[in-house]
Amino acid sequence: MTTYAVEATDLVKIFGKHRAVDGISLKVPKGIVYGFLGPNGAGKTTMIRMLATLLKPNEGHAKVMGYDLGKEADKVRHSISLTGQFASVDEELSGRENLIFISRLVGYSRKQAKLRADELLHAFQLEDVAKRQVKKYSGGMRRRIDIAASIVTSPELLFLDEPTTGLDPRSRNQVWDIVKALVKNGTTVFLTTQYLEEADQLADLIGVIDRGKLIAEGTSKELKSSIGAGSLTVHFDDSEELKKAQNIFISQFEQEPDINEQDISLTVMIKEHAKAAKAIGELANTNVQIKDFSMSQPSLDEVFLTLTGNVQDQEGGDSTNE
Amino acid sequence: MNKPSAIEEILTNRTRPKSPPAIQASATFAWRALLRIRYVPEQLFDVTVFPIIFLLMFTYLFGGAISGSTGEYLNFVLPGILVMTVSMITMYTGLDLNKDIEKGVFDRFRSLPIWQPSVLVGALLVDTLRYLIASTIMVTLGYILGFRPEAGFSGVIMGVVILLLFSFSLSWIWTMLGIIVRSEKALMGISMMFLFPLTFLSSVFVDPSTMPNWLQKFVDINPITFVVDAVRTLIHGTGTNGDVMIVIYISIALIAIFGPLTMYFFKNK
Numbered sequence: 001m002t003t004y005a006v007e008a009t010d011l012v013k014i015f016g017k018h019r020a021v022d023g024i025s026l027k028v029p030k031g032i033v034y035g036f037l038g039p040n041g042a043g044k045t046t047m048i049r050m051l052a053t054l055l056k057p058n059e060g061h062a063k064v065m066g067y068d069l070g071k072e073a074d075k076v077r078h079s080i081s082l083t084g085q086f087a088s089v090d091e092e093l094s095g096r097e098n099l100i101f102i103s104r105l106v107g108y109s110r111k112q113a114k115l116r117a118d119e120l121l122h123a124f125q126l127e128d129v130a131k132r133q134v135k136k137y138s139g140g141m142r143r144r145i146d147i148a149a150s151i152v153t154s155p156e157l158l159f160l161d162e163p164t165t166g167l168d169p170r171s172r173n174q175v176w177d178i179v180k181a182l183v184k185n186g187t188t189v190f191l192t193t194q195y196l197e198e199a200d201q202l203a204d205l206i207g208v209i210d211r212g213k214l215i216a217e218g219t220s221k222e223l224k225s226s227i228g229a230g231s232l233t234v235h236f237d238d239s240e241e242l243k244k245a246q247n248i249f250i251s252q253f254e255q256e257p258d259i260n261e262q263d264i265s266l267t268v269m270i271k272e273h274a275k276a277a278k279a280i281g282e283l284a285n286t287n288v289q290i291k292d293f294s295m296s297q298p299s300l301d302e303v304f305l306t307l308t309g310n311v312q313d314q315e316g317g318d319s320t321n322e
Numbered sequence: 323m324n325k326p327s328a329i330e331e332i333l334t335n336r337t338r339p340k341s342p343p344a345i346q347a348s349a350t351f352a353w354r355a356l357l358r359i360r361y362v363p364e365q366l367f368d369v370t371v372f373p374i375i376f377l378l379m380f381t382y383l384f385g386g387a388i389s390g391s392t393g394e395y396l397n398f399v400l401p402g403i404l405v406m407t408v409s410m411i412t413m414y415t416g417l418d419l420n421k422d423i424e425k426g427v428f429d430r431f432r433s434l435p436i437w438q439p440s441v442l443v444g445a446l447l448v449d450t451l452r453y454l455i456a457s458t459i460m461v462t463l464g465y466i467l468g469f470r471p472e473a474g475f476s477g478v479i480m481g482v483v484i485l486l487l488f489s490f491s492l493s494w495i496w497t498m499l500g501i502i503v504r505s506e507k508a509l510m511g512i513s514m515m516f517l518f519p520l521t522f523l524s525s526v527f528v529d530p531s532t533m534p535n536w537l538q539k540f541v542d543i544n545p546i547t548f549v550v551d552a553v554r555t556l557i558h559g560t561g562t563n564g565d566v567m568i569v570i571y572i573s574i575a576l577i578a579i580f581g582p583l584t585m586y587f588f589k590n591k
């Protein structure tokens with residue numbers, strides 16, 4: 001028995017001239033949520049499709065649940081389930097038909113398949129829409145039926161490709177709860193996301209991917225301490241106060257804040273939360289009038305800014321003129 | 323809010339049943355195709371309208387000129403048009419797959435531990451059912467117009483069976499193209515390029531002995547000619563068993579070549 005759900009070594013996938021995945025090695029211990037974090041076009045889906053036996057890597061090799069991706073693809077398929085980024089059930093069929101259909105393919109008898117479908121519909125609160133075509137589902141329902149179809153039999157390893165992109169907060173929380181329940185039950189979850197907050201909430205281990213390369217890996221705590229806790233923004237009533245505050249930051253904290261004249265506000269990057277509290281306290285002590293202040297988590301942009309040292313281009317992953 | 327406990331409860335079972343045998347997997351995919359027809363009955367448009375239009379068109383357009391009377395010509399031409407129409411309709415198998423396969427759900431199919439060809443075999447089985455519908459409509463309408471099979475009802479059934487075998491086998495070509503070719507338009511163009519000459523330059527409409535020599539040579543090696551001859555033979559009880567055996571060989575050859583090729587492209591898409 002290996003202790004790793006995924007052991008990838010130097011995986012490369014090339015489309016034409018474009019290296020969508022450019023030499024990624026990673027190890028995912030069993031029983032955790034691994035968060036694969038990166039912007040659009042970074043190569044997340046390509047990586048997942050290779051690990052789920054759908055794409056052959058051009059270079060490198062990997063073991064999934066202890067089985068070799070190339071030589072033991074069928075054994076890999078026995079241990080995994082995939083919930084793709086887009087419609088991973090048949091949208092023309094109803095939710096119940098989809099679940100019966102997948103249950104039959106997994107090997108259940110006709111009777112067991114119906115039973116299993118109804119169990120899943122109940123647990124995922126989809127009973128009311130069981131007979132409706134999936135294409136008429138809301139985004140949240142669709143994601144739940146996608147995941148339900150993936151756990152017709154509990155997989156040892158579940159791939160979830162951007163499970164919450166485009167969902168409202170309530171649906172997103174439902175998906176998070178489902179993931180937590182799965183992991184509690186012993187399933188390893190490999191999920192991709194564009195949101196730092198999601199990786200932060202769910203993932204035990206986060207890998208940051210950009211332009212086909214793994215540029216950082218660690219727990220959410222480790223990643224954050226490498227890039228700081230976020231930023232502090234303070235608003236003032238007039239620019240007089242703003243000026244005073246700016247001087248305090250420079251003299252007391254040896255930090256040059258970003259000034260926004262229009263909003264009459266300033267922003268500083270903060271290494272740890274305690275420091276932010278200290279700064280606000282200092283402003284109050286010196287009688288600077290504050291209108292309000294807010295802390296924000298480091299955004300994905302800031303993570304990339306810090307990790308890659310350059311602003312990530314919005315075209316995403318075009319590497320022709322590097 | 324969702325209760326995690328409800329989901330945890332249904333997760334307790336980790337034992338996975340044995341993967342289904344190839345037949346069960348294929349039947350399950352066939353069931354999917356049938357359900358899709360139930361939701362989108364327009365899918366049956368081609369198999370109902372084409373037979374009717376083709377039969378009426380060719381019977382009354384050529385009937386008088388070629389045989390002198392439409393009734394006599396119908397007896398000769400119906401088996402031919404039947405083969406032509408169903409062969410043409412097989413093209414839609416590729417077109418449907420071409421659209422279907424772009425959908426995310428195919429990633430799920432391909433990540434399941436099942437006999438992979440079942441994904442396509444199931445769909446092709448239901449398409450064969452569509453070909454049967456087309457055949458039934460055409461024979462029925464033909465009967466109303468005066469078509470009288472000389473080998474009786476059982477001859478018609480045997481003729482249709484051999485035609486379905488051939489069509490199922492022919493479908494693998496379009497299935498393969500449906501996987502490789504990117505756009506629906508290009509696929510349509512390629513299919514037409516093959517199907518038009520193959521169906522028209524055959525024994526569908528006229529006896530090849532009336533054709534110029536060079537054309538006869540092509541018609542005589544055209545697989546569609548063999549199928550038309552076999553179906554005519556069975557329907558009118560005129561020919562030999564040899565005609566039927568040739569079609570069976572052609573069908574086996576088509577599956578043996580294009581089945582594995584299709585699966586190769588399906589796996590490595």
Ligand SMILES: Nc1ncnc2c1ncn2[C@@H]1O[C@H](COP(=O)(O)OP(=O)(O)O)[C@@H](O)[C@H]1O
Pocket residue numbers: 015016018020038039040041042043044045046047316317318
């Ligand atoms: N089948 C394909 N053919 C050509 N290029 C592709 C294909 N799939 C993905 N790509 C390219 O590879 C890069 C990575 O894509 P993807 O893995 O989907 O990124 P992500 O999932 O992180 O958004 C993108 O630039 C995308 O355009």
Ligand SMILES: [Mg+2]
Pocket residue numbers: 041044045046085161162
């Ligand atoms: Mg993606």
